[in-house]
Amino acid sequence: MTSGPTPAMRQYYSVKARYPDAILFFQMGDFYETFGEDAGVVARELDIVLTSRGRDKNGDRMPLAGVPLHAADGYIARLVNKGYRVVICDQVEDPKTAKGVVKRDVTRVVTPGTLIDSSMLGSAGAQYLMAVAPDRKDTFGLAFLDVSTGEFFISSGSGGRDYADLVSEVVRYRPTEAIIPESLQGGLPGRLETLGVTVSRYRDDAFDPDAAYARLCEQFGTTTLEGYGCEGLTAPVAAAGAALRYAQETQQSSLPHISGIASRIPTGNMVLDAITLRNLEITTSIRGSGDGNTLLSVLDTTETSMGSRTMRSFLISPLIGKTAIDERLDAVEHFFDHALERQELRSILGDFSDIERIAGRIAYGNAGPRDLATLKESLECIPDVKSLFSDDAPLLVREALDAMSDHAGVIDLVGRAIVDDPPALAKSGGMIREGFNRKLDELRHLATTGKNWIAEFQQQERERTGIKSLKVGYNRVFGYYIEVTKPNLHLVPPEYERRQTLANAERYTIPDLREKEAMIATAEERLAALEAELYTELVRTLAAHVPDLQATARAVGLLDVYAALGEVAARYGYSRPVIEESGRIIIRDGRHPVVERHLPVPFVPNDTELDAAGDQIMIITGANMAGKSTYMRAVALCCIMAQMGSFVPARHATIGIVDRVFTRVGAFDDLASGQSTFMVEMLELANILNNATPQSLVVLDEIGRGTSTLDGCSIARAVVEFLHGKAVAGSRTLFATHFHDLIDLEGSLARVKNFHFAVKDTGSDVVFLRKIIPGATDRSYGVHVARLAGIPKKVTDRAMKLLKEASGREFSGGPRAPRYTQMLLVDPGEGVVEENPAVRELATLNPNDMTPIEALNTLCRLQKLANGEE
Incomplete structure (x- = not known):
């Protein structure tokens, strides 16, 4: 017969019943222990030893795995990054004063979307929690919350084909966790998980629109959400209310730094869906190899974490208002033109800490002493920033400067309270500066002099007894003691009172030592308690300054981005684009901003002229590897850069505002959902044709190549005709193809023009000149590309022979008029061409x-x- 669980384990079972789906970290002394199935998960995922202790409810040995309290953050972060939820159950009373079992309670629930501790946040990027609320119209309201900074906004997404619009928002903002109603049915959870998002079901009542509206108003201290642009957005507001409630419950805090919300419904910005973000490699490499070869990696030369997050926000949500774009360009141009001012600002910003996240930790109450010290150092730099600018600075620069308070009160308070080189954690002690609190100074002096007395007492006893190896030590059980090795026991004075016997020594005490021990121990305990109390009060006082700190952080981020874009423009030779509310895109000597950074030779620039009412569709033919895909992506990236407020890699660019960029590039399949390469191509194409407007930019590369030649060519031709239509204007389109029959569309459709990439043909080899010129070609030089790729010579020779035979059969039916104007630059070294x-x-x-x-x-x-x- 087994005995029942201990009082501590009864506590454990009670807490575990409240959080059955989370891993429970249960504090027992200096360790967080996990039991049962949790212990098995922790041991496996963290590669630590799995042991056992006692018996579980069934009488079996209880699995056990624990981690030290002081190192727990690192272990918790690893679990959370793997998608687990971790419940922290701490001892909430002092074991020394506790009667019976020490009281424990849940102090925090750590989930992938609610990380706030600096030790757990893996990067400077935003760490979003997403909430999804279904709407009656087959759409979803979305909310995104970064608990570490207080950033909070709503959006929306369609529940149509494979949740395409919703997926685009996920790819754009990359949330780490999504909460959905418990009762939500359908394939959305699985779709989110395929994108690497941890899905957590949350109770339905949290998504009630009326309750959510009231919760948000209470959080922001308002009676309406109209001032935030959220009025009437039922589903997004429901999602926002659920996100806020979930964050408050997991953090066990009201989270006062979450003080407002913004609306980012996609119609307010250029739309970049998930496919376009992938194909153009805006923030992530198309091969999933990280962020190293992306547009963001080229543009993000920011000096601060706030700036880096702002840069990404600008890039994934370009503007569509001419005035707003021009105001950003004015700010960037200011830093482009003032190199010295730009360098000085960037040098100062390099010393800034992440004010936004520190403000979040202050509001939450877990900011460390080192956080406060670095915050003070950052705020002290603000006058240096402001002194760089005159009154004629551009509007957005002046607005950012006006939003930056001097924070004299914060600087003074932290400067008086925190030592110059504080510990990272408050529990380490020693962070309050001498002179900040008189009582603390007295206790510190008593503790210090007491320790000095111990050292003097040890030397005095050595001299008095003649025991040179005598030493005074301390442990928690016996307190201070005098230790004498056994060979010297005959020298021990009679007044020494034995306390403990060891294998090689005896430990003693005397009344004077006991008296001093009581004084020292009391002083140190009171010192630690008072210092902790003073620090907690300091953080509580600073919490009132969080809104101003957040405003300053946003302003610093904006200045950092403007200066970084000016730096990139100057470094790489970009020019300011002309923004128009027209259908034109005119680019002179345009380049691909990412590709040119990785070429060993200079990038060959190209021109582009598109007009929704003129040269609307460019049909681009030419050799494989000639540069068609790079050219088309470069045009799209120039438009995105221009509308985010950046200079562009071109000698000149006039950009008629683009409302949405669509791309269909490359061959991808979706085996997980049973979709072939061609089906994926057709689904993406359907999205483009159903949603493109005359203000859109459409980039299509090799439409129809995933099926038979006849089917593919027919589909490609029909697509061009559809995009052209009968109206006087249509979507500006770049259409690369190897279906050479399409080039005669130039003669039948008024707004279609043929272009191709020039090739130098030596007769036995080709040289790709990377230059786009008017006209068309019906040669792809595929065999030459195969040879460059390393295909065995026997294969390429045979392919060339078959190609010539096929060409002979094609022309055997008699002469035909040439269908192309390929620019063939014949190498004169290969012989003289006979004149006709x-x-x-x-x-x-x-x-x-x-x-x-x-x-x-x-x-x-x-x-x-x-x-x-x-």
Whole structure:
């Protein structure tokens, strides 16, 4: 018969019943212990030893795995990053004064979307919690909350095909956790998990629209959400209320630093869906190899964490208002033109800590002493920042400067309270500066002099007893003691009172030592308690300054971005774009901002002229590897950069505002959902054709290549005709293809123009010149590309022979008019090209001496001569 669980384990079972789906870290002394199934998970995921202790409810040995209290943050972060929820159950009373079992309670629930501790946050990027609330119209209200900074906004997404719009918002903001109603049915949870988002079901009542509205108003101290642009947005507000409630419950805090909310419904900005973000490699490499070869990696030369987050926000949500874009460009141009001012600002910003996250930790109450010290150092730099600018600075720069308070009160308080080199954690002690509190100074002096007395007492006893190895030590059980090794026991004075016997020594005490021990122990305990109390009060006082600190952090982030974009423009030779409310895109000497950074040779620039009412569609043909895909992506990236407020990699650019960029590039499949490469291509194409507007930019690369040639060519032709339509304007379109039959569309559709990439043909080899020129081609040079890729020579030689045979069969039916104007630059070193007799005769003719009928007859004869018919 087994005995029942201990009082401590009864506490454990009670807490575990409240959080059955989370891993419970249960404090027992200096360790957090996990039991049962939790212990198995922790041992496996953290690679620590799994032991056992006592018996569980069934009488079996209880699995046990624990981590030290002082190192727990690192272990918790690893679990959370793997998608687990961790419940922290701490001892909430002093074991020394507790009667019976020490009281414990849940102090925090750590989830992937609610991290706030600096030791757990893996990067300077935003750490969003997303909430999803279903709407009646097959759409979802979305809310995104970064608990570490207080950033809070709403959005929305469609529940249509494979949740495409919602997925785009997920890819744009990259939340780490999503909460959904418990009763939500359908495939959304699985879809979110495929994107790497941890999905947590949350009780339905948290998503009630009326309760959510009231909760948000209470949080912000208002009676309405109209001032935040959220009025009437039922589902997004429901999601926001649920996100706030979830964060408050997990953090066991009201989270006062969450003091407002913004609306980022996609219609207010250029729309970049998940497919476009992937294809253009805006923030993540298309091959999933990290962020190293992305547009963000090129532009983000910011000096602060606030700036880095702001840069990403600008990039994934470009503006569509001309005035707002021009105001950003004015700010960037200011830093572009003032190099010295730019460098000085960036140098100062390099010393700034992450004010935004420190403010969040102050509001939550877990800011460390080192946080406060670095905050003070950052705030002291604000006058240096402001002194750099005159009154004629651009509007957005002045607004940012005005938003930066001097924070004299914070600087003074922290300066008086915190030592110059404080510990990272308050529980380490020693963070309050001497002179800040008189009582603390007295206790510190008593504790210090007491320790000095112990050292003096040890030396005195050595001299008095003649025991040179005598030492005074301390442990928690016996307190201070005098230790004498056994060879010296005969020298021990009679007044020494034995306390403990060891294998090689005896431990003693005397009345004077006991008296001093009581004084020292009391002083140190009171010192630690008072210092902790003073620090807690200090953080509580600073919490009143959190809104101003957040405003300053946002302003610093904006200045950092403007200066960084000015730096990039100056460093890489970018120019300010001209923004128009028109259908034109005119780029002179445009370059791909990412590709040019990784080329060993200079990038070959190209021109672009698109007009929704003029040259609307560019059909681009040419050799494989000639640069078609790079060219089209470069045009799209220039538009995105221009509308985010950046200079662009071109000698000149006029950008008619683009409301949405669509791309269909490359061959991808979705095996997890049973979709073939061609099906994925068609689904993406359907999204483009159903949603593109005359203000959109459409980039299509090799439409129809995933099926038979006849089917693919027919689909590609129909797509061009659809995008062209019968209206006087349409979506500006870049259409790269190897279906050369499409080039005759230029003659039948008014707004279609042919272009191709020039190639230098030596007869035995080709050189890709990377230059786009008017006209078309029907040659792809695929065999040459295969040879460059390392395909065995036997294969490429055979392929070339088959190609010539096929070409011969194609032309065996008789002569046909040329369908292309490929620029073939023949290498003169390979021999002399014989001149056509028609050309020689044409050079001798004088049209002024001919009658009209003679000219017509001569033209017919020359045509036959040119075709070899005479």
